[in-house]
Amino acid sequence: MKKIAVFASGSGSNFQAIIDVVESGDLDADISLLVCDKPGAYAIERAKTAKIPSFIFSAKDYPSKEHYEEKILAQLKSYGVEFIVLAGYMRLIGPKLLAEYKGRIVNVHPSLLPAFPGKDAIGQALAAQVKWSGITIHFVDEGMDTGPIIVQERVRIEENETRESLQQKIQKSEHKLYPSILQMLLTQGDVINDTKARVN
Ligand code: GAR
Secondary structure, three states, rough: OOEEEEEEEOHHHHHHHHHHHHHHHHEEEEEEEEEOOOOOOOOHHHHHHOOOOOOOOOOHHOOOOOHHHHHHHHHHHHOOOOOEEEEOOOOOOHHHHHHHHOOOEEEEEEEOOOOOOOOOOOOOOOOHOOOEEEEEEOOOOOOOOOOEEEEEEEEOOOOOOOOHHHHHHHHHHHHHHHHHHHHHHHHOOHHHHHHHHHHH
């Protein structure tokens, strides 16, 4: 069973969806660690409840990304983490972590990339008045939401759509699709090895 770490910055509803499918036996993974860059985040409570260790840090306590990523890397190694799942982690992954894990880091983003990368993808889609948005699950490279796309799912934006209603639809889609794609990636080793070769 692969050892994974989940990285989150906020409420952690995707983290919870992953915990739930591991507990129900539909995802063959061992969630070995939560990495969280926001000391007050609700994701930390979810880790406690599920008895998952967490590494919590504040970027401002370190002189640079390289310094805090070095600490993260040491934690990942000490737990034997093989695969990283970003679930609402609102920081760019730097060269330090990529050097060790490139091809083995995935992210979920709340838009149909390459449209609306970066922060507030939902607000960006509403401001652009598009009729469809959605979610993208992709491998992580050094860019901002630019890595190879694994899968996308469309979500319709209605006339009277609000930020809350769109976020709810998008998260519903994420909570279902992300765990099932993780199951595919973690149990079909070749997919990871092939992609690692391509991404590197
Ligand atoms: C998710 O909707 C995820 O797609 C988004 O943050 C949310 C986290 O929610 N990620 C990004 O915007 C990354 N660029 P959660 O903490 O409830 O899982």
